[in-house]
Amino acid sequence: MTLITLKDAGITLGAPLFTQLDLTLNPGDRLALVAANGRGKSTLLQAIAGQVELTEGQLTRRRGLVTGFLTQDMPPALAGLTLREAVVSALEDGEDWRADVALDDLAIPVALHGQQMAELSGGWQRFAMLARVWVTEPDLILMDEPTNHLDLSRIGLLQCWITGLPRATALIIASHDRAFLDDIATRTLFLRDRQSPQFALPYTRALVALDEVDAATDRQHDLDLRAARQLRRQATKLKNIGLNSGSDLLVVKTKQLTDRAAKIEAAATPAYKARSAGEIRLETSEAHARALISVSPCEVAVPDGRRLFRCPQLWISPGDRVVLMGANGAGKSRFLALVEDALNGRDGPIRAAPSVVAGIADQGLTGLDPKATPHGLITARFDLGDQAARTALAGAGIALPLQTTALRALSGGQKARLALLILRLTRPNFFLLDEPTNHLDIEGQEALEDELTAKGAATLLVTHDRSLIRAVGTRFWWIDQGRLTEVDSPEPFIARMLQAEVSGG
Numbered sequence: 121m122t123l124i125t126l127k128d129a130g131i132t133l134g135a136p137l138f139t140q141l142d143l144t145l146n147p148g149d150r151l152a153l154v155a156a157n158g159r160g161k162s163t164l165l166q167a168i169a170g171q172v173e174l175t176e177g178q179l180t181r182r183r184g185l186v187t188g189f190l191t192q193d194m195p196p197a198l199a200g201l202t203l204r205e206a207v208v209s210a211l212e213d214g215e216d217w218r219a220d221v222a223l224d225d226l227a228i229p230v231a232l233h234g235q236q237m238a239e240l241s242g243g244w245q246r247f248a249m250l251a252r253v254w255v256t257e258p259d260l261i262l263m264d265e266p267t268n269h270l271d272l273s274r275i276g277l278l279q280c281w282i283t284g285l286p287r288a289t290a291l292i293i294a295s296h297d298r299a300f301l302d303d304i305a306t307r308t309l310f311l312r313d314r315q316s317p318q319f320a321l322p323y324t325r326a327l328v329a330l331d332e333v334d335a336a337t338d339r340q341h342d343l344d345l346r347a348a349r350q351l352r353r354q355a356t357k358l359k360n361i362g363l364n365s366g367s368d369l370l371v372v373k374t375k376q377l378t379d380r381a382a383k384i385e386a387a388a389t390p391a392y393k394a395r396s397a398g399e400i401r402l403e404t405s406e407a408h409a410r411a412l413i414s415v416s417p418c419e420v421a422v423p424d425g426r427r428l429f430r431c432p433q434l435w436i437s438p439g440d441r442v443v444l445m446g447a448n449g450a451g452k453s454r455f456l457a458l459v460e461d462a463l464n465g466r467d468g469p470i471r472a473a474p475s476v477v478a479g480i481a482d483q484g485l486t487g488l489d490p491k492a493t494p495h496g497l498i499t500a501r502f503d504l505g506d507q508a509a510r511t512a513l514a515g516a517g518i519a520l521p522l523q524t525t526a527l528r529a530l531s532g533g534q535k536a537r538l539a540l541l542i543l544r545l546t547r548p549n550f551f552l553l554d555e556p557t558n559h560l561d562i563e564g565q566e567a568l569e570d571e572l573t574a575k576g577a578a579t580l581l582v583t584h585d586r587s588l589i590r591a592v593g594t595r596f597w598w599i600d601q602g603r604l605t606e607v608d609s610p611e612p613f614i615a616r617m618l619q620a621e622v623s624g625g
Contacts, residue, residue, distance in 0.1 A: 242269030479548030
């Protein structure tokens with residue numbers, strides 16, 4: 121029996137987020153919901169959850185349908201509860217045992233059950249919120265960016281948990297994690313402001329099908345307009361003949377041809393053109409040194425002296441795009457800190473060539489003062505006039521009203537695009553990037569990939585984004601069992617991380 125049906129559904133908030141949406145969801149469906157940031161994914165999930173109303177159309181739910189909603193953010197009311205209390209609070213009195221079952225299903229360590237939610241990492245908060253959803257025994261689970269804050273091992277655990285769900289449990293997943301959608305989804309819906317296409321395929325294959333549909337629509341649109349122009353030319357000829365001959369029949373025929381042309385033009389559907397959330401471009405400067413970054417054989421340790429791993433002699437040359445891989449706690453962040461020290465001229469086992477111009481972006485966007493405005497930040501750092509700064513910000517997706525608003529008011533995606541704009545204006549020849557796709561939608565991720573691969577600047581990258589690793593990396597450094605080694609491919613690391621939590625590693 122169908123779980124939900126949407127017919128001609130739409131929501132308008134100032135401008136249409138989506139319209140003419142038809143969707144039928146059946147038990148066991150795994151539906152990927154894909155759109156750029158701010159285009160209605162979360163709003164559609166909220167409508168299905170009954171939290172907002174449709175502006176138009178109909179939403180029908182199966183009688184007795186139980187829906188669980190994994191939202192992006194932890195509700196503030198949970199912050200003071202322990203992890204277990206947060207899960208129990210989703211249950212009726214006397215059913216505490218079900219919380220323990222859910223926590224066990226999601227392999228949440230017992231040592232964390234008594235910790236306050238506010239003290240947990242973002243990843244464990246996500247799993248606690250998922251446990252709150254799962255204890256209600258939902259028929260349909262709505263997931264809004266479920267892989268946010270998760271490393272590869274937790275993503276592997278999440279994928280394993282989803283695979284083990286009862287066959288009848290349906291999922292709708294809004295996510296920018298392309299590899300996750302490829303592994304989990306059986307259907308893909310591309311949410312658009314009109315006529316949202318959907319395919320019975322996982323994301324990447326669905327995207328190929330979508331491109332073919334859009335190309336066919338574009339060709340048909342051209343053919344329709346060509347046919348309409350031909351009819352209008354025929355109508356013009358008949359009109360002239362009719363006026364000269366005084367034939368009423370030709371006048372009628374002229375009107376018929378004109379009306380047919382108008383109907384064809386009105387019905388012709390142009391190919392979909394996405395509204396960009398902001399352009400991502402990177403400008404680079406030329407590097408003259410053979411080795412931009414040089415690493416001497418050393419032991420990498422935390423400040424208190426505890427050794428993390430042994431590092432051999434290494435270097436990064438112009439054009440190298442190095443992906444630094446390792447499990448959580450292996451020492452990736454410490455290694456990046458040593459590289460940043462070298463870029464700032466501090467002595468250590470890592471040295472930067474004098475010609476290095478560094479562009480640094482960290483996952484916490486710590487270089488962005490939350491009290492500053494985008495316009496003030498850009499004009500203070502770079503030799504740009506007022507209008508040039510406004511144009512650059514608008515091109516990066518920061519609308520005019522937000523340009524003079526404190527950064528704390530910006531969304532995560534807008535802050536990420538601002539950070540990448542700062543990188544472009546810096547014109548680096550070496551990028552040091554820590555989770556650069558956090559908060560970026562798929563459009564932004566693909567644009568960043570294209571820029572990094574096209575510009576040829578050297579890069580040292582840490583990321584959990586499998587698609588980014590595969591698209592960008594040319595060299596791969598793996599911290600494993602207390603040693604950093606260069607490997608030929610990232611696939612063994614990815615496979616191990618996805619299985620680590622599942623196997624109890």
